[in-house]
Amino acid sequence: MSTTTLTVDEKALAPAIPLAQISGPDRKELILADTVSITSGTTIAPLDAGFVASKSLHINAKGVPVLRLPLAPTQLETSIHNADGSVAYLSTREKQSSGNCVLSDAEGKQLISTSYFFGPGRDPVLHYMEDGGGEGKQIRTLSRWTSRTQRFVLPDGREFTWAYRKEKGFGGENKKGTALVMTLAGKRMAVLVRNEETRTPGSKSCSAGNGGELVLGDTVGTAEGMGEDVVVATCLLMLKKEIDRRRTVQFMMISAAVSA
Template identity: 30%
Template structure:
């Protein structure tokens, strides 16, 4: 699935005033006058740029998802969790009474699969798409997203048997036989830690630069008082809050008032939140569990910048452009879900490392 982002053309700049020297003016005087004209307009060139028009509207979630995974408790062995599928349910925003326990009877919107217990790779699929494929074990399942974690290089492959080599050569001569269509990659990006002393994660995509971070106590209280907008339960305690922000670097004037010499600054806009608490976490998991599920709310207007709603540049009957915007909107939601699951996976890995360190310290003493 491929989507293309289009930007409206910038308005044409006003033409600069032309300088016509007099025929009787000496050449050296012409250069002096030209430099003087440039110097006279330099204050306007070096003045502060117009302020960045950031989104001042409050966070309004338009998509509510429930991620169901028990996580890893403290009292457990430091082993990888079982490769159980992680369902992601879509909730109706107008029903604030919907809890985590009420999603067991519905069909999940997404499903995260891990092939083996010791495997770090995960695949995000759509159960609706998978259900429409023929019920055959050989039917290929096309994932919406694939997450690969760093691992040591695999050992060299063993020598091929003559029969295997012959089959590979025959398939190379006849590429149309037993061929599956290749899926186009919408985007590929690494998730990089923001530092050694923080759990924040940053990644750059075709939609911009984003960052997952853990909110502090004051922000959690503020979020709890606001009830996270429409669709969240009143009085639901927020014990853990993950915030996804769009990071935009805005240029500032170097000769700004006050003597500031900053070249640019970061403007952060909240586009999604992952909430965990007694009401929103996965049933059976506790507040001390690492990587447990919760409520994921997304503001699609801030995430994709209002794409797909039709603008002045859209032409009637342009079905291809509308399709591309719809694909871009869907893949943006997939991006949020996948990166949120990666943050949960990192919580489990951190808990396992803590358990191994405690066991090693107890054994050494």
């Protein structure tokens, strides 16, 4: 019995989600999500009665355009900068064919690793690197693989979400817009802002997984909130999900063209 070994290039080209396992409803949900979830017309001052912005970080991720072969992203390092331009964090992948990554601080200390698994129903798991990152130090994900909203469970049992929100104030003064919003127990923790001023250079509004300004609330890093590293690591996971959806839709388009 012979086995076929994929080359690195073939692995990079393999879809993030097996096409054979995508049902009709899931296909529709993927296409809808890829169309509407990545465009943001937000401002750098998100408006919310319970949200007090205390700090901004910039995620330097170029994203994936619409018209492109469904290759895995070539960017192996994603840098996260402070407002003064200094590096705050660095997320590193070992190779292009793997989504697994490790978040380190500016001194190189490894903080959180994220493990990705191939196929639907196999959600990513985040591990705290301290104390070996055992089961008690895991952050679990719970949402449907096609969903734009992602639920997370902290080791202490608390749940938080990242979701796309469209509301007045995100699009500028008295204007509506869309942003990625993190909430814990109904309280806003952070907002990822992506517009012409904050989007990573080289990206467009239609790019999937593009970076921008990550605005942190005043409870991040406190007992009632969560660690800044958790906010950053889970935000990067949301950008990875955008890229996975984009690549899967690109594969579906190519498959449909070949079949025709």
